[in-house]
Amino acid sequence: ADFIAAEDTRHTAKLLKHYQITTPTISYHQHNHQARVEAILTYLKQDKDIALVSDAGIPGICDPGYELVKICAE
DSSP: OOEEEESOHHHHHHHHHHTTOOOOEEEOOTTTHHHHHHHHHHHHHTTOOEEEEOSSSBTTTBSTHHHHHHHHHO
16 A cells, blocks of 8 residues: 555554554544545545554444545445
């Protein structure tokens, strides 16, 4: 992926560091999702690959990523 959208970049950073992954992260959570959706859609329209990381819940169904997945599917 070109970017990783993470619910909490601090938690995700620990995982990425452990596996020596240096992909840039951007935050995507319930408090900033409206502002981030436009940026993420812009990246996707530029043929960038975005990974979505969830802290808990059911990714893409019962977490902040649900709205992003729904919008991308539309």
